[in-house]
Amino acid sequence: xxxxxxxxxxxxxxxxxxxxxxxxxxxxxxxxxxxxxxxxxxxxxxxxxxxxxxxxxxxxxxxxxxxxxxxxxxxxxxxxxxxxxxxxxxxxxxxxxxxxxxxxxxxxxxxxxxxxxxxxxxxxxxxxxxxxxxxxxxxxxxxxxxxxxxxxxxxxxxxxxxxxxxxxxxxxxxxxxxxxxxxxxxxxxxxxxxxxxxxxxxxxxxxxxxxxxxxxxxxxxxxxxxxxxxxxxxxxxxxxxxxxxx
Amino acid sequence: xxxxxxxxxxxxxxxxxxxxxxxxxxxxxxxxxxxxxxxxxxxxxxxxxxxxxxxxxxxxxxxxxxxxxxxxxxxxxxxxxxxxxxxxxxxxxxxxxxxxxxxxxxxxxxxxxxxxxxxxxxxxxxxxxxxxxxxxxxxxxxxxxxxxxxxxxxxxxxxxxxxxxxxxxxxxxxxxxxxxxxxxxxxxxxxxxxxxxxxxxxxxxxxxxxxxxxxxxxxxxxxxxxxxxxxxxxxxxxxxxxxxxx
Numbered sequence: 001x002x003x004x005x006x007x008x009x010x011x012x013x014x015x016x017x018x019x020x021x022x023x024x025x026x027x028x029x030x031x032x033x034x035x036x037x038x039x040x041x042x043x044x045x046x047x048x049x050x051x052x053x054x055x056x057x058x059x060x061x062x063x064x065x066x067x068x069x070x071x072x073x074x075x076x077x078x079x080x081x082x083x084x085x086x087x088x089x090x091x092x093x094x095x096x097x098x099x100x101x102x103x104x105x106x107x108x109x110x111x112x113x114x115x116x117x118x119x120x121x122x123x124x125x126x127x128x129x130x131x132x133x134x135x136x137x138x139x140x141x142x143x144x145x146x147x148x149x150x151x152x153x154x155x156x157x158x159x160x161x162x163x164x165x166x167x168x169x170x171x172x173x174x175x176x177x178x179x180x181x182x183x184x185x186x187x188x189x190x191x192x193x194x195x196x197x198x199x200x201x202x203x204x205x206x207x208x209x210x211x212x213x214x215x216x217x218x219x220x221x222x223x224x225x226x227x228x229x230x231x232x233x234x235x236x237x238x239x240x241x242x243x244x245x246x
Numbered sequence: 247x248x249x250x251x252x253x254x255x256x257x258x259x260x261x262x263x264x265x266x267x268x269x270x271x272x273x274x275x276x277x278x279x280x281x282x283x284x285x286x287x288x289x290x291x292x293x294x295x296x297x298x299x300x301x302x303x304x305x306x307x308x309x310x311x312x313x314x315x316x317x318x319x320x321x322x323x324x325x326x327x328x329x330x331x332x333x334x335x336x337x338x339x340x341x342x343x344x345x346x347x348x349x350x351x352x353x354x355x356x357x358x359x360x361x362x363x364x365x366x367x368x369x370x371x372x373x374x375x376x377x378x379x380x381x382x383x384x385x386x387x388x389x390x391x392x393x394x395x396x397x398x399x400x401x402x403x404x405x406x407x408x409x410x411x412x413x414x415x416x417x418x419x420x421x422x423x424x425x426x427x428x429x430x431x432x433x434x435x436x437x438x439x440x441x442x443x444x445x446x447x448x449x450x451x452x453x454x455x456x457x458x459x460x461x462x463x464x465x466x467x468x469x470x471x472x473x474x475x476x477x478x479x480x481x482x483x484x485x486x487x488x489x490x491x492x
Contacts, residue, residue, distance in 0.1 A: 022267070133373070135374075143393060146392070
């Protein structure tokens with residue numbers, strides 16, 4: 001997500017916060033995820049950010065409505081942009097979404113598709129083992145293919161032509177999911193969300209006024225070493241990370 | 247663990263705390279696990295407990311030394327009792343241990359076997375996918391067998407005769423691990439730890455003075471529903487759970 005935003009908005013500074021001491025969020029309750037999200041928002045407010053992207057699908061699904069009401073800056077999530085992209089690329093209006101248990105159980109994607117007001121049908125499936133498989137580097141692995149075949153079997157009879165990868169970690173499994181699903185478009189919400197960031201800043205007149213290369217600062221709540229190990233799965237470049245207890 | 251303690255000490259009341267808002271601990275750092283453990287200890291002290299069992303192998307490995315120094319009550323972990331049991335049952339002195347990434351990386355089992363001062367050799371392997379497999383009910387499942395074969399392959403050439411199940415969740419996979427390992431004794435530390443609880447209470451003269459059936463109260467840090475779902479994997483009886491934010 002930081003890369004997608006940086007690509008769209010090279011002049012903007014980004015503050016990334018990863019709640020590594022308390023992840024995964026994917027099977028936690030709405031009340032707990034809202035509490036954690038508010039603590040992170042307090043950190044963001046201290047850092048005087050001009051807008052916030054909730055770049056975790058579970059946190060977006062469970063806390064976005066609550067956060068939007070509370071803070072004086074624009075807060076955007078990753079559900080709306082992902083659905084918008086999927087609705088745009090789907091030809092037959094039959095869309096699948098995969099995510100964590102809490103994301104799927106929340107019904108956030110169902111509500112968003114209904115709100116899009118089109119004659120789309122959404123089919124959803126939680127895939128709770130995908131995050132630990134990615135974090136433990138079972139990526140192009142026969143075990144991961146077997147898990148994916150199990151999770152995705154139900155989509156076969158639904159004739160979807162588009163599948164939303166509704167979790168930060170799932171694009172890492174793009175090859176596996178793609179091979180198991182066959183001829184289906186896979187939608188990763190990060191570039192659509194970055195477009196929404198750009199549109200929001202522009203609409204509110206909040207774009208960076210200086211023209212210079214924006215910097216990204218990374219913060220995590222657990223020790224830096226663990227994050228550096230996992231972030232290598234997602235990021236190619238070497239990054240500088242600080243720990244902050246929230 | 248609560249069942250093992252209740253079986254050994256039917257007159258004692260038990261307060262269980264499960265940090266469901268922040269688990270899993272298995273890949274978290276020492277500093278973070280110690281911080282969380284201290285917060286839980288504060289809750290235990292408020293409840294005026296007479297001793298504490300750190301019934302999580304990761305928390306035992308990373309925080310026990312620190313906790314023992316700080317609190318006015320006896321604090322015991324699950325590493326020492328597990329090693330004691332393994333050393334007792336092993337015939338050839340070649341012992342394996344499996345656990346989370348943080349447990350294995352901590353070296354706690356290596357130190358404990360060295361301290362036992364015997365000519366035992368310890369071989370260790372982290373099995374980070376076992377916890378999510380159990381929690382997602384991939385129990386007697388071909389995928390779990392495949393993961394177990396992968397993780398445990400290295401033990402084959404080590405000629406171990408005893409394997410310590412060094413994580414709360416692993417006894418649920420006893421059948422899978424047993425079939426993959428063949429003729430190897432599996433050691434689950436919970437009954438050995440319950441014996442140590444009994445011995446400690448007796449030594450300090452802290453046993454319950456009344457003779458009546460002890461009660462177990464369950465507390466968790468996330469919503470109760472999620473815990474009730476997962477606890478069904480571990481416990482047969484129906485239990486009463488309360489949420490407490492620490």
